[in-house]
Amino acid sequence: xxxxxxxxxxxxxxxxxxxxxxxxxxxxxxxxxxxxxxxxxxxxxxxxxxxxxxxxxxxxxxxxxxxxxxxxxxxxxxxxxxxxxxxxxxxxxxxxxxxxxxxxxxxxxxx
Amino acid sequence: xxxxxxxxxxxxxxxxxxxxxxxxxxxxxxxxxxxxxxxxxxxxxxxxxxxxxxxxxxxxxxxxxxxxxxxxxxxxxxxxxxxxxxxxxxxxxxxxxxxxxxxxxxxxxxxxx
Numbered sequence: 455x456x457x458x459x460x461x462x463x464x465x466x467x468x469x470x471x472x473x474x475x476x477x478x479x480x481x482x483x484x485x486x487x488x489x490x491x492x493x494x495x496x497x498x499x500x501x502x503x504x505x506x507x508x509x510x511x512x513x514x515x516x517x518x519x520x521x522x523x524x525x526x527x528x529x530x531x532x533x534x535x536x537x538x539x540x541x542x543x544x545x546x547x548x549x550x551x552x553x554x555x556x557x558x559x560x561x562x563x564x565x
Numbered sequence: 566x567x568x569x570x571x572x573x574x575x576x577x578x579x580x581x582x583x584x585x586x587x588x589x590x591x592x593x594x595x596x597x598x599x600x601x602x603x604x605x606x607x608x609x610x611x612x613x614x615x616x617x618x619x620x621x622x623x624x625x626x627x628x629x630x631x632x633x634x635x636x637x638x639x640x641x642x643x644x645x646x647x648x649x650x651x652x653x654x655x656x657x658x659x660x661x662x663x664x665x666x667x668x669x670x671x672x673x674x675x676x677x678x
Contacts, residue, residue: 458608460608487665487666489668494574494670495670496569496571496654496668496669496670496671497609497654497656497668498668499665499666499667499668502665510665512665544608544609546608551597551660553599553611553614554611554656554666555611556601556608556609556610557608558606558607558608559608
């Protein structure tokens, strides 16, 4: 079974631009979560989607948004990029109460 | 407010010895705890979990201990191997439907050959 796929693997953007990251969950998994990883901060929860509905949201500004499609694929969008948004963005999917299965992440660099 | 804390950023252990990674939490509503391992350029991979109804769970070389009264859990790796060198994250959640996992900041384990 294919794992969680995130595209692209690397992105370089300029301050003020916007970016869209994509995540394809494991087949059959309907829950998709997004996390931001920065040095010293661990994995910070962004939001979680299930059946196209956002069920949970972390403490990030409104510049961070997401959505989920009917096939469970998810996208995350960050508008008006800031230097501090440079991070590894991780997507995870799960089946019911099973542990999260993570993709390899998208490394975003904002210059 | 960091609800899940890993106070040791790094740990060095000799091959064959025991590695003990610690994690503390503050939210008494957490009832399910997990450990993940992360290699560079890869996403975290699930290692082992424990429910709050247990105080110990074992899987091969990995054992997780939970002390609810102290709000503390630990991961023991015995014997440690060089391939265990990675960053280890503990995570906690409630199974009452929040669907939100809170992660610690990670501990970088280096197993010396």
